[in-house]
Amino acid sequence: MKIVVCVKHVPDASADRVFADDLTVDREGTDGLLSELDEYAVEQALRLAEAGDDVEVVVLTVGPDDATAAIKRALQMGVGSGVHVLDDALHGTDVLGTSTVLAAAVTKAGADLVVCGMSSTDGAMGVLPAMLAERLGWPGATYAGRLEVADGHATIVREDDTARLTVEVDLPAVVSVTDQSGEARYPSMKGILAAKKKPVQTWDLDDLGLDPADVGLGAAWAHVVGAEPRPDRGAGQVVEDRDGSGAGAVLEFLAAGRYA
Secondary structure, three states, X not given: OEEEXXXXXXXXXXXXXXXXXXXXXXXXXXXEEEOHHHHHHHHHHHHHHHHOOOOEEEEEEEOXXXXXXXXXXXXXXXXXXXXXXXXXXXXXXXXXXXXXHHHHHHHHHOOOEEEEEOOOOOOOOOOHHHHHXXXXXXXXXXXXXXXXXXXXXXXXXXXXXXXXXXXXXXXXXXXXXXXXXXXXXXXXXXXXXXXXXXXXXXXXXXXXXXXXHHOOHHHOOOOOOOOOXXXXXXXXXXXXXXXXXXHHHHHHHHHHOXXX
């Protein structure tokens, strides 16, 4: 069985984000890392590989040069090889274009199962796994808190506030997993050293048979129309309860701000 794990290199949420003149993220001016939620997808793929025989795990990403850092992290965790889709025409591609590129790359790589994180930590596009399944014409099972694969089927368990759902799909399929699926491992020193020798292929749009006019900022359906620093938080309101009226003052404050 071949598992492809889709990952994204995202801006570090703890660092300042810088935007370019076209309102895309300035990658050169912003530190990046493997999306934390994608680490759970890597972890689930590795667990399936460790539990089964003849299971190959490949990590796949789309992005500029520095996106290779996300691949490197997954290789250090234990993934066997990587694919980086790199092409200048991809600059500014939205989630629709990204799903097109990923579908072409998954088709070229060949896969029995695609595992994604539940969402990216930058654009929060949790819809991508469903889009990818649609592009591939495969069943999709999303927001898995538990994932099992056996006898040509993938079974997920999804929990919300009111119910626990068990969903089974035939392979090949696309599955997304949540941060409840299992703690992601840290790379060991052995894994870090081994990752240096693991193969990483670089594909461009020609390799995938895609037209540059169908991706990139010009083909995007969604555009950022403005970005500015959040204003500083103002001073809070102090309520002094000298005569027993404090509770009422707090209630008035909450009601005025529609906090209650």
